[in-house]
Amino acid sequence: MADFTKIFALIPEVKKPDEKKLAFNVKLKWTLIVLISFFILANISLFGLSNNALERFQYLAIILGTDFGSIISLGIGPIVMASIILQLLTGAGIININTNTVEGKKLFQGIQKLLVFFFIIFEACVYVLMKGLEAMPGYSWLVILQLILGGIAIYYMNELCEKWGFGSGVSIFIAAGASWHLFTQAFQFVNTQGRNCLLDFSGTACSGKVLVLIQSIINKYPVEFASALGALLSTVVIFLLVVWAQSLKVEIPLSFGRIRGYGIKWPLNFFYASVIPVILTAALVANIQLFGGLLENWVGHPTFLGHFSNGQAVSGFAFWLGHTNLLELIIRGGFLPRYLIQGITHIIFYVGLATLFSVFWVKTSGMGAKEQAQKISASGLQISGFRQDVRVLESVLDRYIMPLTVMGGAAIGLLAATTDLLGALSSGTAILLVIMIMYQFYQKIAEQHMTDMNPAMRKFISNN
Incomplete structure (x- = not known):
């Protein structure tokens, strides 16, 4: 040491x-x-x-x-x-x-x-x-x-x-x-050729989906309109779904053993392992894609991970783990059965791995029923109507924590994979990350503001 x-x-x-x-x-x-x-x-x-x-x-x-x-x-x-x-x-x-x-x-x-x-x-x-x-x-x-x-x-x-x-x-x-x-995906006005579409709005194609939507209405391009509208609507729908799912929770009624008549509720969120499982899953997929491309460049020919064109897998293992914008393909008439199979394998892989990572994370990061029971007991709390015993706390928490871990992991994997396939403005993982991190950030700011404004609340939080 x-x-x-x-x-x-x-x-x-x-x-x-x-x-x-x-x-x-x-x-x-x-x-x-x-x-x-x-x-x-x-x-x-x-x-x-x-x-x-x-x-x-x-x-x-x-x-x-x-x-x-x-x-x-x-x-x-x-x-x-x-x-x-x-x-x-x-x-x-x-x-x-x-x-x-x-x-x-x-x-x-x-x-x-x-x-x-x-x-x-x-x-x-x-x-x-x-x-x-x-x-x-x-x-x-x-x-x-x-x-x-x-x-x-x-x-x-x-x-x-x-x-x-x-x-x-x-x-x-x-x-x-x-x-x-x-x-940038919504409001990018500089296209891939480096031209500013705002200088010639009717003649230069924009990149941002909001600008593409407006431009397609002016120029009467139905296909571009449907593509941009689909991307924006899918983003809004997924956003609302994640916000709704974020609010789901199971609340365990607790009371202080030495103080009668006062109790609190211990929340267990539906996404119990938070966004960690989908981060690990997405990172694994991204690293497989990246390593596959680097390996192909190194050995000079495609490997079992697949063949890569412009950084995207077009065959092999990496292709079936990846995803394609199915909504865009349907709108533009380029849909093929192989993309549907790829979408199914993408969902299965994401749901399975997110569930696995969720269970693994809860068991290794001190979020299990036993660790939570010890934490609650150390705070002098007990479940209302039960005697103050760590084993009782653990048995009650175990009814909720593992089912929430599995269901939450599977749900967050399904949301991320579905968002990828619907062609939202960004990947499903990115949208989930933004919403959940911003929500946690808002809670910290609100708590900090509350403690600054209320001296009694500051004393209560500091004692806990």
């Missing part, structure tokens, strides 16, 4: 605030600084990068909260990979770290930092040397160095947001990237 402590002491870190509870304005200021810095870095291109087919990274960029080709191309990838691997190692008992003690928390956080820095260097080398982000001759190590610096910047921006802002910087980066993608 002493040797590790010496190594951890050499790693710079963001200083924690002296105050236990930061004011709302302070958190808002630092969150906005981090958000603005993120967008600035996302618009700084890598120097020495050759002409790359960056479209292949579009799906992965949304999940990783980044813009490929920029200095922060690695995004939150190293942070997420380090967290998942450390979570797996501790959950499986391979690494025994007691995070309930101060020393255990420091050891856990220190190992996580080392893993993050390792993955920053590793992923930077893989992207450049395997020609995912191909550098110009003689500039490979310069591009790798820029990627490493960008990865380190993202890490410390995340740490700054966690200590001085409204929670996780990772969530903010994902929500910001996905929101920007949604906005």
Whole structure:
């Protein structure tokens, strides 16, 4: 432990605030600084990068909260990979770290930092040397160095947001990237040829679906009108469905054992594992697509993962895991049975893996019935009408947690896969991420505002 402590002491870190509870304005200021810095870095291109087919990274960029080709191309990838691997190692008992003690928390956080820095260097080398982000001759190590610096910047921006802002910087980066993608898909006025359609609205095709809709009405293009309207309507429908499903919950009535007549309700959300299962599923699919393309470029011929054209799988395993805009194909008359089969396999894969990841995440991240029962009992709470016993709490919670885990995982996988097939403005994963992260962000802001306005509420929350 002493040797590790010496190594951890050499790693710079963001200083924690002296105050236990930061004011709302302070958190808002630092969150906005981090958000603005993120967008600035996302618009700084890598120097020495050759002409790359960056479209292949579009799906992965949304999940990783980044813009490929920029200095922060690695995004939150190293942070997420380090967290998942450390979570797996501790959950499986391979690494025994007691995070309930101060020393255990420091050891856990220190190992996580080392893993993050390792993955920053590793992923930077893989992207450049395997020609995912191909550098110009003689500039490979310069591009790798820029990627490493960008990865380190993202890490410390995340740490700054966690200590001085409204929670996780990772969530903010994902929500910001996905929101920007949604906005550009709706209102992009510069088309793929680099021409501004606003300068010649009737003669130059727009890219944003809202502008395409208006343009098709003016120019009387029924096919373009139907395509744009379908994309916008499917986005709105999925948005409303996710908002509705987000509000579903099971509430367990609890009471304080020592205080009679006062009780609370312990909420268990329908999406019990939140959006984590679909993030892991989408990341796996995106990485299979990415690795398949890189492997084909490396060996010089298609592999079992399939053949890739412009970064998109057109055959092989990666093709059947992927998706095609079925609504667009039907409108334009290009629908084929193979795309329907691909859509079915896409849904099955997403639902199955999201359910599996949901169960796995709940069992390894301390969200199971046993851990929740211990947490409730430690707070001095008990289920109304039952004696105060951890085993009773566990048996009651077990009736709800595992069914919610399975149903919630399957439902969120189905929503994400269906959105992909309906051709919404962005991927199903991106829309789910935006809605859920923004909802959690709103709850944190509302709670912070409440504690600032009400001293009694501040005292109550700080005591808990």
